Amino acid sequence: MSVQTATPGATEQPRTHYLNAGHTIASWLLTTDHKRIAILYMISITIAFFIGGAAAAMIRIELTSPTGVMLEHETYNKMFSMHGIVMIFLFLIPSIPAVLGNFLIPMMIGAKDLAFPRLNLLSWYLYMAGSILAVVAMITGGVDTGWTFYVPYSSVYANSNVVLVICGAFIVGFSSIATGINFIATIHKMRAPGLTWFRLPLFVWAHYATSIIIVLGTPVVAITLALVAVERLFHIGVFDPAQGGDPVLFQHLFWFYSHPAVYIMILPSMGVVSEMITCFSRRKPFGYNFIAFSSLAIAVFGFLVWGHHMFVSGQSVYLGIVFSVLSFVVAVPSAVKTFNWTATMYKGRIWFTAPMLYALGFIGLFTIGGLTGLFLAAMATDVHLHDTYFVIAHFHYIMVGGAIMGYMGGLHFWWPKMTGRMYPESWAKLAAGITFLGYNLTFFPQFIMGLQGMTRRYHYYPEEFQALNVLSSAGASILAVGYIIPLAYFLWSLWYGKKAGPNPWRAAGLEWMTDSPPITYNFEKTPIVTWEAYEYPENEEDDPLPDLDDEDQLLAVGSGEAPKR
């Protein structure tokens, strides 16, 4: 962990780190280094994101007119199916765990790598195989079932590539399972000496809870989708009412995973936000234990609420009441987190960097999304709002507003660590602002449309909704700008960005105590942890914040040593 002070005139020695440890294509495609695998994931997930985004753009363009602009009915159905499948299975579920989790968990716990590096590489290959299969099937023939693959439409009637896309989702599911198992074994057994459970960063706690959901939930949706494929191919009628099966069973099995899957998307994001809020408030998190345990509570309760997707499916009223009450309970740990973040910021020395703006945006959007969730969890209001744009707006606030804000914020926060370069801070702040505005303009009108009764999945709609739809589509184009700007300056920063020192944010946490970019096995010597998590100096004098525009200051701070107590 050498700190190189720049001596004028001296030629800089190129350091060996994970990025320049090998330059051949094979050194990337056969790597077992968790950091390189994270980069592979980042590239493929970004591509998936833009495929799903393109489908979203088509949907929004189409909906600017009550009678459609350019798509056939079937093409429209295929577009929203593609948008949902790509965004959920190929982007939201893997995004933070596979990119940031893969990159950071071993570093945060002081390990050299994940417990099963080859399994980690395999999981990327599974992700690629499944994604390519699904995307090719969707492009060549398309599926019009929606991402939920509801039977009996998907198993009997849909005349499209359902089986291939299901195979793709199934394979991607295994990739997710492999990552979950890897994280659990790593977090249990690979922590550096002295790093007790209650010294773990909250990011790691969030990923631990997420991995539990992945391990318990993903196999269920895998077998459920496999049953749909079997039903289509071999006429085994587990869900087909014409053969004595029960389609409601499909919904139970599907939502048993797919509701917890929402927490697979949001919990890692909460972990990211916990890191950013503490760093940029320069304070210990308020109620560390509460934030840690609320992650586990969300993981547990997440498995008890799936029935709130089925209030109008014909399940019994009493079951509906139980699911309704349990769904309200999930709001408690979510609120605990939100209040704890707010309390952390209170009396903190808040430093408004780009990642912090994303974190604040997350809190805002997640709060709106969470509170509107209560309308849908209450059985009476849900019957009115079911399958309207209110639902669309709600889950986009949670999954897009929450998960993507967290992912983008996390990328900005750890970008200097991953690449050793800073991005232009002012552009990043601008992008965060545009994204936040774009979200609200896109999805807030959809709450109103939903309340007024505009149903989802339909191509045509009554004319009175046109104004709100146009507003929403305009918001979507602003949102697109908010994504393209970061893509541009992130790429720019790889070549022209200012060099970042090991710790440009002066953040606490083991990952900041090694070089940026880190060496292949992360630490030259396994760290021994003798301090609590998030020990930020209390006085401003002890903790001068660097000027992010000044490269010398960036390189000087963060000595690469354990904080002195």
Added chain:
Amino acid sequence: MSLEATAHGTHDEHLAHQFEDMPQQNDAYLVGMWAFLVTEIMFFGALFTAYMIYRFTYPHTFLDAHRELDVPLGAINTFVLLTSSLFVALGVRAAQLGNRKGVLLWLSLTLLCAFGFLGIKAVEYSHKFEHNLVPGSNFRYEGKLPTQPDRGLVDTPGVQRGLDAGGPMIGAVRLGSGQMQAQSVQMFFGLYFVMTGLHALHVIVGILVIGFAVLLVARRHKSVQYFMPIELIGLYWHFVDIVWIFLFPLFYLIPQG
């Protein structure tokens, strides 16, 4: 774990680069394997849920349909699989003691049992094919149908199950009770094939894994001079065994009533 004495920092040739010492590596492997087995349990769990629901929906037809299954063959298979679990346990014990010949012997016997199991399964499956008991357009059931109606989708007056309460429709024809029962017999065999088929797939994977291990042990490959891989294979095989322990009574020995 005799390897615990390995001094910290020295390089055991079986120690992977990411671990500090052997106990950490062994623990991580075990945690990983158990987490994997949990996913497997959830995987089968969804199928057991489906089975449970249809078992309660069509108790009488399931009871009649199960008579088509060959209980003696199933019982023999249970015995074969239990024996194989014993062999694999002995193999793990031999691996822990560093007894290479023992590992070879016991794992080969396990493989033999696994092939025996698949062979018997194949005989059973072929009988079902001969009797047209495979779901699909050729499905024909000539066994007896129960006299009492099942409280299934059709015959539950007043209770809607997400379908038209009058019973499901095929084309314009509403299915009568008798047809529904024939459909639910097909459901029984559908579940039978899916669940035992998935189990058989796990047996095949087990054969590949154990076969590979035997090959490596025979060639004195260094990765299997260390007992952990054999122990993990053993855990997996016990899981395969346990799934069958549930499948056998559920399909073959459905209680009367």
